[in-house]
Amino acid sequence: MTTTIRTRFAPSPTGALHLGNARTAALNWLYARKYKGTFVLRLEDTDIERNLQGDGSRPSGEELIIEALDWLGLHPDEAPSTGGPFGPYRQSERANHYANQAEQLLASGHAFRCYCSPEELDAHRKEAIAIGDPPGRDTKCRDRSPEEKTLTQAKGQPASIRLRVESGPVYFEDQLKGGLSIDGDDLGDMILVRSDGRATYNFAATVDDYEMKISHVIRGIGHLSNTPKQMLLYRAFGVQPPQFIHIPTVMASGGGKLSKRAGATSLLTYRDRGYHPDAVLNYLSLLSWSSKSGEEFFEREALIEEVDLDRIGATDTEIDEDKMAWLSGQHVRSEPATTLVDHWSAFLDHTNFNMNRDDLTRSAEVFAHRTRLFSDAQSELETIFGEPTLESEETQVILGTREAKIAIDQLHTTWQEVDWQAKTLGATARDAAENTTMSKGQFFSAIRIAMTGERKGPELGDIAYALGKERTLSRLKHALDKIHHNDGREII
Template sequence: MTAPIRTRFAPSPTGALHLGNARTAILNWLFARRHGGAFVLRLEDTDTERGVPGGEAMIYEALDWLGLGPDEGPREGGPFGPYRQSERGALHRERARELLESGCAFRCYCAPDELEARREAAIAVGEPTGRDARCRDLPADKARRYEAAGRTPAIRLRVASGPVEFDDFLKGTLAIDGDDLGDMVLVRSDGRPTYNFAVAVDDIAMEISHVIRGVGHLSNTPKQVLLYRAFGVEPPEFVHIPTVLAPGGGKLSKRRGAAGVLDYRERGFHPDAILNYLSLLSWSSEDGEEFLSREALVERIDLDRLGAADSEVDEEKMAWLSGRHLRAEPPERLARRWAGQLDAEGLGLTDADLRRAAEVFAKRTRLVTDAPSEVEPIFRAPPLGGAAARQVLWAPEAGAALRLARAAWEETAWRPEALARTLRGAMREAGLPGRAFFPPVRVALTGQPHGPDLGEVAYALGRERTLERLDAAATGAAGEFDTSHGGHNNGSNDGSNDKETSV
């Protein structure tokens, strides 16, 4: 029977989740979902000096925004907990004791300064620095003398000379000589486990089947493989994915593309676009399609299609994907995203207003934060008393155009296509060219000389608001404006953008 798929994301709570870490989490989540497995969050929080207050909460906030809820983790619990490495000390100590009893590990009483001096001496004569066999077969009486003198031992793994071979899914079989690794420390003299020991012990205990992580961890893999073998356990599948680079190449930094995931949320990117984009930095679908829903990503993810080349962050492509995902949202859901960006109360916008606006104006946006510039000018009361508006509304044909538009729309089915079609019919009935007919209608509805399709504008505004604005403008077309309040001057309008075929 095939073992269940279990992947893990194991960040340190040292700050906001950046794009590189998020890409690792995404691939682990997708692969687990594809195979009906478990996606585990384990916090490697033993490095207390680098930890930041609220680091765990920031990781969860980013994962939640991306929709990558773990199946097991510090918040969720699960059968393989605890899920904070700092809370797993008892297991680490027990497994170290097992290696001592089996002879795979030994106690080393060498002081740090002694080890450093011998390391420098080995470098001076060109010998491997990791191998120090002084305590490998230390007589029991000498060990007792060290302990009586107050020396607390570290615990080291016995590493044999010769090649240590291991497999990576992308790079194939690799090897390093055991002498280059040396007898690596498993538990420091102060009782703290080393990174590689804790990771291997925890991955074994949590029955992790696939370790999908950045290629920067490749050097850790032979050390962890040795521990799997010492425990008599088959290693997981190791998949070391390429590096995410800053725009133009080079390491991600605060100034070069290393913004935290939540910074992209604040800038208005759609979370599915970040998920979509980051997955494509390592993987491509068989048909080459780049715009993929999360359901499609889960269905199509295939480790065999992972690439080995590093990739640069391209925010322009991220923004393009964000626009595609915004347009794919049901209007009701997009309206809820927009609600937090708009002055809905100040403009008197209802949920129905927002839904209609989302339905027709989503195509004009790429980021959620684009909504105010596209939506608010439409719903803001049009400044009909300004010079630019008066120039349009006092034209000889303006009054007739406004009355015919109102009459045509009063009984029209309130859909963008029907409104545009009916308005063109009213234009033909008036016997006016588009450059004379459409500008008064546009100024009446928005106060602006240019803008979106008039059928879409009217649809977003709603029947009552649209007819009220046409009535107010028709009054102005008769020369009855109260100009004492001034108005918005948007320049002259020659109607060049309002052609008969484009409402």
């Protein structure tokens, strides 16, 4: 028997995704992709109060989630906006499904109507906790006689629907933790449908996972305590539960909680800071999971191939932005220049320099290894492509020697004849350095300053290649003029 793999990511649209949520989404997506299954996005928006509404200027919680998933490349096969065979995919639109299932549980005797008010229930719970009893169990409504029921119902009093939970062990299995058991007394008669008719989380989630034929529920370990409740529901429905995989919590760096309200941890913040999305996906997968080989750098396809739920650890993890940035650098380096420039473009402000797409592509070829985040490109390119001023005293001292001027002049001549490739340019520059009376260091400093105005920076061949022949030669020429001009005296 082969089961079709169907995973789901089911966030509530209360705000942007953070790294923890994203990690859950990533694992679900990766797993579905690996086994040619289906990845479902479902919105758990039954708590209207907390849903983040959008308006003309602000995106809604739903839009924010889609945007984040999209950035990471985690495209759902079935989703609220695109639909699918088991829709709708917003819980707010599935009220009739929950009502139907609740009716059936009522009919089969698994559930009962409760006429207690929230206040009464609350008071009862506090009392139970105070005397050390398990809360959540009160028998007032649970065992009413049929006559009494019809009588009360006739009065039209608002009622919630609760599950009849018996004492005794509730056993369930987690793929990572093995078999777990909890006593029904510790669970209580959970409320399935509120007195206003809306389904509660555990009921809605279970009905949905069941009706949407979810095969693997991969979710945060915070849901471990919900699992026995959901188990009871599967039992009541008379169906096989899905495979449960509870993954450890992702904590903020330093050990604090990751909060949807802490703006700094929003996934989109990392996008805006210039992290490579493939690196973030790669990094997220490395949280509590490790490959058999110990390898840590994985491109998208390799990650799908490698991911293995059985190699997920048990301990909570902290975010390490340094490592994520390092990984970003690794992914940047493996990105072809032609596509890297598209990523860079979003972060470039050309105010202080001019360059066209060809300039950009050549720069990506030779400077990519100097960057980690896409946003690093700005300062990198600005110092190369911005017009050098050559005004500083240091610059004048270095360029103002007879040797420097000869060196620049000679290289200007040599480079007119060479094939304009980074390697060739570098090689001819090194040759030229041999033929001067200057030290190598002095020589290269002088040339770099003539070209960019900076002493430090990329290799000369790379700079020349990126700038292009015309611009390079004109800068060298300009530097010669500038020295002459500023000095006010003939050097040669």
